[in-house]
Amino acid sequence: MSSTESSLRDQIDAARAGDAAAQDALLSRYRGYLTLLARMSMSRGVQAKFDASDVVQDALVRAHEGFGEFRGLTEAEMVGWSPAAPSSSTPPCPVGIGSVRSSPATSTTVR
Numbered sequence: 001m002s003s004t005e006s007s008l009r010d011q012i013d014a015a016r017a018g019d020a021a022a023q024d025a026l027l028s029r030y031r032g033y034l035t036l037l038a039r040m041s042m043s044r045g046v047q048a049k050f051d052a053s054d055v056v057q058d059a060l061v062r063a064h065e066g067f068g069e070f071r072g073l074t075e076a077e078m079v080g081w082s083p084a085a086p087s088s089s090t091p092p093c094p095v096g097i098g099s100v101r102s103s104p105a106t107s108t109t110v111r
Helices: 003-016 020-028 031-041 044-049 052-065 075-080
Strands: none
Touching: 003 020, 003 075, 020 052, 031 052
């Protein structure tokens, strides 16, 4: 195991033990990645009304609230953990305000 993997596992263990600072540090590692995902999933109409940082903030709040459900030990598992990632099936803003770049079945119109 590399020192980076060991450090990540130490952070995960500390966060699971209730260390709020470790949980903050762990989730903050992915802010840039989440911002990229949010920007890629937001239509231009939504981007005109909302900033990707708002979507990321919401995703991080959900990740904090649901951290007890995370069972992974690796970075790949952390990145793929659903509450922390804005998904194409979940609009990045309240329904009826914008749309997500995805299939027409999961998008709403800009009003």
